[in-house]
Amino acid sequence: xxxxxxxxxxxxxxxxxxxxxxxxxxxxxxxxxxxxxxxxxxxxxxxxxxxxxxxxxxxxxxxxxxxxxxxxxxxxxxxxxxxxxxxxxxxxxxxxxxxxxxxxxxxxxxxxxxxxxxxxxxxxxxxxxxxxxxxxxxxxxxxxxxxxxxxxxxxxxxxxxxxxxxxxxxxxxxxxxxxxxxxxxxxxxxxxxxxxxxxxxxxxxxxxxxxxxxxxxxxxxxxxxxxxxxxxxxxxxxxxxxxxxxxxxxxxxxxxxxxxxxxxxxxxxxxxxxxxxxxxxxxxxxxxxxxxxxxx
Numbered sequence: 536x537x538x539x540x541x542x543x544x545x546x547x548x549x550x551x552x553x554x555x556x557x558x559x560x561x562x563x564x565x566x567x568x569x570x571x572x573x574x575x576x577x578x579x580x581x582x583x584x585x586x587x588x589x590x591x592x593x594x595x596x597x598x599x600x601x602x603x604x605x606x607x608x609x610x611x612x613x614x615x616x617x618x619x620x621x622x623x624x625x626x627x628x629x630x631x632x633x634x635x636x637x638x639x640x641x642x643x644x645x646x647x648x649x650x651x652x653x654x655x656x657x658x659x660x661x662x663x664x665x666x667x668x669x670x671x672x673x674x675x676x677x678x679x680x681x682x683x684x685x686x687x688x689x690x691x692x693x694x695x696x697x698x699x700x701x702x703x704x705x706x707x708x709x710x711x712x713x714x715x716x717x718x719x720x721x722x723x724x725x726x727x728x729x730x731x732x733x734x735x736x737x738x739x740x741x742x743x744x745x746x747x748x749x750x751x752x753x754x755x756x757x758x759x760x761x762x763x764x765x766x767x768x769x770x771x772x773x774x775x776x777x778x779x780x781x782x783x784x785x786x787x788x789x790x791x792x793x794x795x796x797x798x799x800x801x802x803x804x805x806x807x808x809x810x811x812x813x814x815x816x817x818x819x820x821x822x823x824x825x826x827x828x829x830x831x
Contacts, residue, residue: 538605539633548587548639551776554802559641562772562780562802563632569814570770571627576649576659578609578623580765581640588641588774595640597621606631612656614763620657625650641772644765647721658762661721662824665766666709666729667702667756671741671749676799679707680792682732682740682753687786689728693828698816699789701798703773703781706753707789708766710816714824718762724827725757769816770805778802783815 544557563570584592599622602608608622626632626643635643651659666686668679683699686709690697697711715721729742732755741752759766767773767781782800792798800808 538603539630539637541633541637546587548584548641549776549778550587550589552778552801554778556637556639558802559639559772559778560633560636562778562805563636564629565802565806566770566780566809567629567632569809569816570632570768571629572814572820573769573816574626574643574645576625576627577645577768578611578650578657579626579635579768580623580644581635581638582642582644582774583638583640584774585639587639588776592774596623598624603634606634609650609657611650611658614656641774641778643768643771645768646762646765647760648718648762655718658718660715661718661760661762662712662714663819664711664713664721664725664827665759666697666725667706667759667766668708669706669749669754669756671746671752671754673751674753675795676701676705676707677792677795677797678739678753680789680798682755683707683709683789684786685732685735686728686755689731695825695827696818696822698818699784699786700769700816701780701782701784701800702767703771703779703800704767704775707784707798708781710819712819712822712824713827715827720827722757722760725760729755729757772802780805782808783812785812785815 546556581595582592607625609625610620610622613621647663648661649659670679697709701707732740733742741748741754771781773779778801780800
């Protein structure tokens with residue numbers, strides 16, 4: 536592992552499957568080639584399970600006290616936190632992934648923008664829009680997939696391309712690469728689309744966060760575009776009972792989803808998927824930023 540030293544490699548972090556810390560490191564090294572470009576320049580919030588997924592976890596943003604000197608960090612404003620700024624890790628190589636995995640940081644979360652030292656509190660302008668599709672009580676990822684197809688068609692009418700991904704949890708996300716002139720544009724656009732979906736089919740879609748309003752519906756969460764919020768990184772593990780992964784998928788897989796299991800992938804599935812598909816989110820890196828239409 537070079538500079539990143541693995542401690543307690545046999546420690547079981549997922550008791551149900553017997554997945555060890557060494558297995559977690561192996562996952563992150565296996566996905567490094569496709570994952571690292573999506574992490575590049577984005578401050579990482581780690582969610583750590585030092586005693587495994589059946590015990591408690593905690594979020595860690597500021598690593599100034601314990602990160603090795605070879606881990607790059609970025610000081611970013613964190614209004615409302617314990618302090619006004621935090622030193623976030625920037626994970627840009629395999630050693631960084633191994634370092635995080637050794638800390639039992641099963642989940643890596645990132646914002647929809649990259650660090651800009653000249654930007655507001657270190658934040659650059661958003662370069663992604665995300666629609667986080669969250670199934671309410673009585674619905675599953677199958678329902679999310681139906682809504683995802685509708686959003687894709689809606690965006691296509693505006694000449695926009697989006698890319699689907701499982702969350703590794705109950706729902707899924709859609710991402711589109713964008714170029715904006717102000718940080719508010721992405722949230723405003725995503726909110727307008729979410730509200731339009733809800734207006735069209737109020738019995739199956741909601742754009743309102745209140746839990747009571749979500750029963751039997753898919754919540755199209757547009758609020759994750761807030762510059763202070765993050766979403767799970769592509770190819771990250773999740774701290775669930777099994778080592779599920781936030782996995783890019785094809786639109787054919789989304790359209791064909793009929794059972795919840797159709798869009799659930801674990802660490803064991805990823806090497807084969809990457810060999811077959813490569814990085815299905817590569818368009819986020821190679822496509823020019825799309826300009827958002829004005830709403831309302």
